[in-house]
Amino acid sequence: NAGVTQTPKFQVLKTGQSMTLQCAQDMNHEYMSWYRQDPGMGLRLIHYSVGAGITDQGEVPNGYNVSRSTTEDFPLRLLSAAPSQTSVYFCASSPGTGGQYFGPGTRLTVT
Amino acid sequence: GENVEQHPSTLSVQEGDSAVIKCTYSDSASNYFPWYKQELGKGPQLIIDIRSNVGEKKDQRIAVTLNKTAKHFSLHITETQPEDSAVYFCAASTRNNDMRFGAGTRLTVKP
Numbered sequence: 001n002a003g004v005t006q007t008p009k010f011q012v013l014k015t016g017q018s019m020t021l022q023c024a025q026d027m028n029h030e031y032m033s034w035y036r037q038d039p040g041m042g043l044r045l046i047h048y049s050v051g052a053g054i055t056d057q058g059e060v061p062n063g064y065n066v067s068r069s070t071t072e073d074f075p076l077r078l079l080s081a082a083p084s085q086t087s088v089y090f091c092a093s094s095p096g097t098g099g100q101y102f103g104p105g106t107r108l109t110v111t
Numbered sequence: 112g113e114n115v116e117q118h119p120s121t122l123s124v125q126e127g128d129s130a131v132i133k134c135t136y137s138d139s140a141s142n143y144f145p146w147y148k149q150e151l152g153k154g155p156q157l158i159i160d161i162r163s164n165v166g167e168k169k170d171q172r173i174a175v176t177l178n179k180t181a182k183h184f185s186l187h188i189t190e191t192q193p194e195d196s197a198v199y200f201c202a203a204s205t206r207n208n209d210m211r212f213g214a215g216t217r218l219t220v221k222p
Binding site (some may be wrong): 004033035040041042043044045048058059090092098099100101102103104105 | 112115117120145147153154155156157160200202209210211212213214215
């Protein structure tokens with residue numbers, strides 16, 4: 001199993017551009033989440049999904065959209081990138097009965 | 112919502128000594144408390160977790176304790192080794208997908 005995979009690893013955007021961060025898992029987990037990690041602030045939940053077709057907002061959802069059309073994939077869309085969205089983004093999945101499995105992360109810089 | 116505080120932010124110990132990291136949480140409904148280890152350039156990795164119906168859990172050199180009355184939980188690492196050097200995060204949740212993280216502790220184990 002590949003576990004949780006994320007693409008791209010690195011991305012630089014200009015203010016106002018849009019893009020999609022990809023996340024996929026091959027463990028048949030129902031739960032998937034997106035977090036951002038900023039220095040000194042731990043991980044903050046952006047959006048999460050408890051199954052295909054179901055998504056909900058986390059702690060810091062503004063500026064981001066998600067969809068969950070399949071169990072495997074959970075893309076995160078930045079609609080109009082802002083410098084405040086410069087961060088490291090992690091996708092995670094879990095079977096719902098234990099801890100989360102994290103992907104390797106995407107480092108995003110918005111200039 | 113849930114608020115998790117973690118102390119200390121940095122911790123330096125001599126190889127072979129013990130290390131203790133402490134977290135407090137605010138929501139008395141929280142019932143799941145995982146700990147993650149994050150190495151440089153990687154995603155967090157679950158190392159141990161505890162549920163609210165248990166007071167202590169051990170796994171080889173690591174242990175977690177939970178005091179529900181005081182709303183705090185701790186990670187204990189004994190016989191520390193240089194490879195234990197990393198950033199450690201605590202987290203708390205009422206549902207597995209709505210997880211709030213502490214700000215992290217950077218542990219350095221000196222050989």
